[in-house]
Amino acid sequence: MINTFAQVDYLASAGRSVWHRASAFTKLLAALAAVGAAVFAPGWPALAVLLVTAIALTVTAQLPPRLILAAATTPILFALLFVLASWHGHLVDALVLGMRPVISSLIALWLVGTTPYPDLFAPISRVMPRALGDGLFLTYRAVFTLLDRIERLWKALFLRGALEGPLRRRASMMGEAVGTVVLYGFERSQRLYQVMHLRGHSGRICGCRHWLEVREEDAWVLALVVWILLSSLYLSGVPRT
Amino acid sequence: MSHLHIPDGVLPPLVWILGAILAVLVLALSGRFTRHQGPQQIAFQSALGGIMLAVMAIPMPITAFDYCMTLAGPIGVLLGAAGALQVSFVVTVILALLGQGGFTVIGLNTLVLGAGAALARPLYCSLVAWLKPPGAMAAATAISQLFSSALWIGMLWLSVRVAPQSARDHEIAHALVWFKGGALVAVLVPLLGLAVGVEALLGYGLAGFLERVRPDLLPRSAGTPAPSPEGVKP
Numbered sequence: 001m002i003n004t005f006a007q008v009d010y011l012a013s014a015g016r017s018v019w020h021r022a023s024a025f026t027k028l029l030a031a032l033a034a035v036g037a038a039v040f041a042p043g044w045p046a047l048a049v050l051l052v053t054a055i056a057l058t059v060t061a062q063l064p065p066r067l068i069l070a071a072a073t074t075p076i077l078f079a080l081l082f083v084l085a086s087w088h089g090h091l092v093d094a095l096v097l098g099m100r101p102v103i104s105s106l107i108a109l110w111l112v113g114t115t116p117y118p119d120l121f122a123p124i125s126r127v128m129p130r131a132l133g134d135g136l137f138l139t140y141r142a143v144f145t146l147l148d149r150i151e152r153l154w155k156a157l158f159l160r161g162a163l164e165g166p167l168r169r170r171a172s173m174m175g176e177a178v179g180t181v182v183l184y185g186f187e188r189s190q191r192l193y194q195v196m197h198l199r200g201h202s203g204r205i206c207g208c209r210h211w212l213e214v215r216e217e218d219a220w221v222l223a224l225v226v227w228i229l230l231s232s233l234y235l236s237g238v239p240r241t
Numbered sequence: 242m243s244h245l246h247i248p249d250g251v252l253p254p255l256v257w258i259l260g261a262i263l264a265v266l267v268l269a270l271s272g273r274f275t276r277h278q279g280p281q282q283i284a285f286q287s288a289l290g291g292i293m294l295a296v297m298a299i300p301m302p303i304t305a306f307d308y309c310m311t312l313a314g315p316i317g318v319l320l321g322a323a324g325a326l327q328v329s330f331v332v333t334v335i336l337a338l339l340g341q342g343g344f345t346v347i348g349l350n351t352l353v354l355g356a357g358a359a360l361a362r363p364l365y366c367s368l369v370a371w372l373k374p375p376g377a378m379a380a381a382t383a384i385s386q387l388f389s390s391a392l393w394i395g396m397l398w399l400s401v402r403v404a405p406q407s408a409r410d411h412e413i414a415h416a417l418v419w420f421k422g423g424a425l426v427a428v429l430v431p432l433l434g435l436a437v438g439v440e441a442l443l444g445y446g447l448a449g450f451l452e453r454v455r456p457d458l459l460p461r462s463a464g465t466p467a468p469s470p471e472g473v474k475p
Binding site: 004005008032035038039040071074075079097099100101103104105108109111112120124129130131132134135136137138139140141142143145146147150167168171172173174175176177178179180181182183185186188189190192193196197 | 248249250251254268269272275276278279280281283284285286287288289290291292294295296312315319327328330331332334335337338339340341343344345438439442443444445446447448449450451454455458
């Protein structure tokens with residue numbers, strides 16, 4: 001998952017598609033409209049249009065096919081439990097249940113794959129209490145440093161044979177290993193606190209100001225919102241079977 | 242098990258909307274308890290949130306299947322209820338942005354993950370008077386994990402009870418029937434037991450390490466003021 005983290009983070013910053021140049025705020029609105037339409041769509045016709053739209057968005061955002069496939073299949077594994085559990089011979093119902101999470105996951109990929117995280121978190125953190133808004137930024141930053149350390153630690157444990165032997169010993173050793181990471185995280189937070197002080201932390205991390213800079217490309221995003229809403233409303237009246 | 246990973250569009254809207262409202266209320270309440278905390282505490286919470294995400298990403302070769310830890314119990318012990326709930330929310334939002342669990346179930350995911358974590362410190366503080374820190378941490382982790390799992394199942398039950406006439410709830414009802422059917426129980430109960438056992442052992446090792454090198458990071462027994470990272474000099 002973290003490789004995905006790093007890959008998506010890179011693509012969001014380095015991508016050059018029309019969606020990358022649009023503002024974070026309008027993309028966030030479009031994503032909310034698409035997820036809302038997918039969740040509340042009563043039947044498969046509207047969902048089919050949304051699915052095609054979501055795939056088209058990820059493809060035109062020049063996201064790697066492997067990532068698109070991963071985003072499309074990951075929620076299926078979790079939704080499968082519910083699809084199997086609710087199976088009563090109606091393929092269409094199962095299809096509807098399976099399509100919704102796929103659309104949502106693809107839309108999430110499109111959003112995070114075209115929006116750098118400071119731009120994405122800035123509007124979200126504005127509507128949150130300070131601790132949560134700042135937590136979003138700092139947690140996301142911490143993940144990469146800590147993951148690198150954890151991966152090296154796991155490799156060292158593996159090479160030294162700590163991942164062999166009885167379960168009790170393995171889990172306990174891993175707990176100790178996690179302890180070193182917790183300690184590192186604590187010391188890192190101390191340094192971060194000092195850095196924040198030195199840089200004149202005013203009591204809130206605001207992120208950058210690009211998220212609300214409306215550009216020409218935002219017209220495409222607004223057209224997308226109109227397309228999602230109109231097609232969903234129109235196709236909601238189409239019979240399900 | 243304690244992390245739902247249920248994607249969008251599976252649960253009835255009434256359930257996830259109620260979950261979202263409840264999560265907002267609980268987070269607002271946690272905000273009241275943490276409003277005086279400085280950037281240092283936020284940085285510490287974020288570091289532990291980062292560890293939670295990083296650890297969730299690494300599959301552990303425990304059985305034939307890989308198991309992804311949550312560390313919700315130990316992090317709940319280290320941060321306390323309010324901090325643990327806030328970290329759970331932040332982690333859930335980032336996971337949702339990566340397609341792990343839907344946007345609409347962010348509230349429910351926060352409640353399920355955070356409630357177990359929030360329970361961990363009071364449990365630990367009660368138990369540490371009787372047990373050594375590693376044992377207390379293991380027990381608090383196991384109980385908090387079971388509590389989260391119970392909430393997860395309760396949430397499914399609620400899905401049936403809230404609006405039994407709707408089609409989607411009917412599906413959830415089927416899911417519960419399937420649960421009761423035995424086949425799933427036979428698979429899930431041993432897996433849940435294994436997951437709880439592994440998390441408890443991890444908590445045991447973690448507390449054992451911290452007890453040796455930084456005992457000040459572990460809270461003390463009930464009635465003794467818990468140490469705060471703000472009070473620890475770098």
